[in-house]
Amino acid sequence: MNFVVVDHPRPGIALVTLNRPERMNAMAFDVMIPFRDALEEISNDNAVRAVVITGAGRGFCSGADQRSAGTLPHVDGLTPPTVALRAMEMLDNVVLSLRRMHQPVISAVNGAAIGGGLCLALASDIRIAAEDAHFRAAGINNGLTASELGLSYLLPRAIGSSRAFEIMLSGRDVHADEAERIGLVSRCVPGEDLLDECFDLAERMSGFSRPGLELTKRTLWSGLDAASLEAHIHQEGLGQLLVRLLTDNFEEATAARKDKREPRFRDRR
Known part of the structure; x- marks a missing residue:
């Protein structure tokens, strides 16, 4: 099964879909490594003028896969602490790859964007959410810090420090209507209109210099x-x-x- 699917729904537009719906597109390495590779390949595709990212099924991305992290390459012979460092480096590179793309990137947040999934959305240039989407900085709920993959850097810059502190320290859900009100997303739309709204925006941007x-x-x-x-x-x-x-x-x-x-x-x- 391809855990990352790349389509071209309109000329000049690439749609990248995280495709592990049974796990709410959790961030197992088997998903994130091909996702990073797809982003880097698309960034260098001069026929692509704008990029839309979404998730298959009910979720955008549910963060860390707590059942199975998948297979991390190139770690044979390394001790667990070093493997953990390499794992974080790989995930950091996913976020940085989004930031570095030549094209504008729109996250079409179709459902839950939790933990690392919230980070992926924030690393995109623009976020548009379905009306039933929600966001959560989940690390604090799991006995860890809520700071991961740039979240403590990106979230205050998106919505201001007081709201970011409250959301990250409480671990509460932010539903799409609130996300729109506080500027976490540009707008929320009916789920059936989400991709077309994103494609329309991508198409508009791709017409410029x-x-x-x-x-x-x-x-x-x-x-x-x-x-x-x-x-x-x-x-x-x-x-x-x-x-x-x-x-x-x-x-x-x-x-x-x-x-x-x-x-x-x-x-x-």
Whole structure:
């Protein structure tokens, strides 16, 4: 069985589905390793302009697989502490692979996004949730910390520190309507409309200039990482200059508005 399925539902759009519904798409290595590999392959596929991630069945991703973690490669002869370190490194790389993708990434959260599943959603650029989806920072409920896979970094930046502290320290569920209200997701929609909503958004984004889209994504993330406005604002300006000087996109957009047509960006002069 393929635990990760890649489809192309519309031109320029890749749909990546975690496909282990009987385990709510839990983060066993047998799922996460091909997921990471698929992300890296899609990132380098220049025919793909936007990416949508979802889960098969009732769940988006239920976090750590507490029944069977699956098989981690390249650990023969290692002691358990080192195996644990390699396991965390592999899972960290999944989150970082999402952040590093050239294309914008939309998480179509179709159900439970728990623990590491919440982290995957937060590492995406945009989150849209089905009305029956819910989110949970589950580590605290399992006698561990709620901080994992970047969660204590990403969640406060998404919803603010007070809400993040409360959600992570209480281990409570955040349902889709609340997630929309506090900015954890862009919006929640009926489950039957979820993928089409995400495809429509992906299609809209894929119509823009490729370097403009990629640089906007990069500067948004680097802005969240920046120590100060002054440190970041120059990077924004350099990105704008790069696209302005090396392409005729601005002239094409101006002409398209004058002609009352959609622009045709060539991403070059």
